[in-house]
Amino acid sequence: MKIIVDMMGGDRAPEETVKGVCQAAQEFNASYILVGNQPEIERVAAENQLDIRRFDIVHTAQVITMEDDPLCVVRTKTESSMAVGMRLLAEGKGDAFVSSGNTGALFTGATLIVRKIKGVLRAGIGTVLPFQNPVLLLDTGANVTVTEENLEQFGVMGAAYMRGIYGIDRPRVGLLNNGAEACKGTALQQGAYRLLSQNRDINFVGNIEGSTAPFGSCDVLVADGFSGNIFLKSVEGVGKLLLGKLKGVLYSSPAAKLAALTLKKQLMGMKKDMDPSEHGGAPILGISRPVIKAHGSSDAKAFKNAIRQAIAYADSEAIYDLALCIQRFNAHKKAEQEQQAQEQEPTQQQGQQGQP
């Protein structure tokens, strides 16, 4: 197992990426290709007394920043750590790629350099939410505008991922919506509901609201990238707000501080449970090889967990399964179209017979 790592992406690179890779190397059975500015990587390692001699380093001088246009990865910054890393992945020099860099550029590079699985209409960014059960939210921001069929495919792809990584036999797929009834949402959600409920390859459980999603109502939550992103960030924001308020309570008096000490272990456990960085990065689903997006503000631990997820993804059958599901998806669509065409034919013949 060889993991290719973008050392220059994210707000805290290369400090936290170097530390993260070293932590990963201690914990996981894998080898690593570090892509980035070699002198900088070596400087950070020396400063932190970290031994990086066991890693392959591929030097790159260019860096994609958070402000860069996504297309730069295939246009102006083709020699950046991100672009070079993805080319290495595409060439089969490693088994997975991890980056905490510019999301748009990573998504663009994954689609155009690593390339989509055949038949995938749109790749999507999946994020596993730390709810009562892990819930894969797909898409969380890559595709702001989508079609009904894109959403149907997100359901298929998300199910394959949760089967492969979490071992869930028939993942329950829900559609993020503003009500439970089939008629809810915009024309997009109404159309997607119809397609998803007709798709016999997935276990569609209907519309899911944000108020019930945390309580075990589904394993995969399908959304367009806009509302998926709104949902993801509100989960982040509200979680942070509540933990902050709780901290305020626990520091409110000497007696409270004492009580907090008693609860410390359990409270830390709760915080860890709720911490998205504990659950690794976000897989870009629909791409022919594992590409994992770590959070832009990842610290060493979060980056290490993203590497853990990359290893699990590469180790699983998820991509193979996903490709098969998409193949079946397209076969079904073709069969449906042919059937529709056949059904229309006799009508036309009848019409012709009726003519003088």
Added chain:
Amino acid sequence: MKIIVDMMGGDRAPEETVKGVCQAAQEFNASYILVGNQPEIERVAAENQLDIRRFDIVHTAQVITMEDDPLCVVRTKTESSMAVGMRLLAEGKGDAFVSSGNTGALFTGATLIVRKIKGVLRAGIGTVLPFQNPVLLLDTGANVTVTEENLEQFGVMGAAYMRGIYGIDRPRVGLLNNGAEACKGTALQQGAYRLLSQNRDINFVGNIEGSTAPFGSCDVLVADGFSGNIFLKSVEGVGKLLLGKLKGVLYSSPAAKLAALTLKKQLMGMKKDMDPSEHGGAPILGISRPVIKAHGSSDAKAFKNAIRQAIAYADSEAIYDLALCIQRFNAHKKAEQEQQAQEQEPTQQQGQQGQP
């Protein structure tokens, strides 16, 4: 001050509405018209030993259920407690109307019976979120599809409400989006961003993400009804999930229970802070008289708080202010259109002069 109350709306009516009104009557200086099934109201009052002789009761036999089509309020169920209550409001028999019934029907009735303020394109349902500062989210579900101009007006209306009810001089208006940059979101958000930032009557602070909204970044959060509803419900869901997890920690051992006792008062305060029912109901903004939607599952306390909000709304200058703002909004739009027309005219004349 006279409040008209729909006694039959919501999952827990008329038990909780009767109790809620009695609590409100004790706390607030107002009189009440109870609209609903008189024998049932009297039975509930007798069962709970509540004196309701001081209230006016208007008997209605029909009830709008949560499953009813919204248009029933003006078609098949015109003698329901909701429809009759809103007619009383429209006729000036009371100063505000409160209902925990079917949201769609209430919104339809508010628009068609009580009627919109002149110049308001679309009314919207506002919900005050219990964040670091109170944030009015508008719209939270009434208008699933909207135009850029609708969103601009939501900003104007929301600001008037926060000025009138919370005394905020220049409410900061944000646009719910998937990123901070002006280019973020779909064409709808991009267009609304442009209009909102050009509108000199409101204090537009740009795009706001769900991750920063809880931390004092704005006073009014403008959204289309679909993503607004997704946001609202995720706030609800995540809040519930976290409070549930916290409860688990506090009951995890005898020592934890003891520590929890010490923190009880502060933790209850925190829970109260986060409890939407403490913050009353949702005003339907853009309607010519105060209509407040209480949560469908309101208990007596939540219903009482919705009545409190109705009183504050009716007591304030918010509707008058809102009407003036909308008048100015339309005057500006008209002036802009005229200016555009004038700017085009000389060009046309030049064009004509150029012709042989």
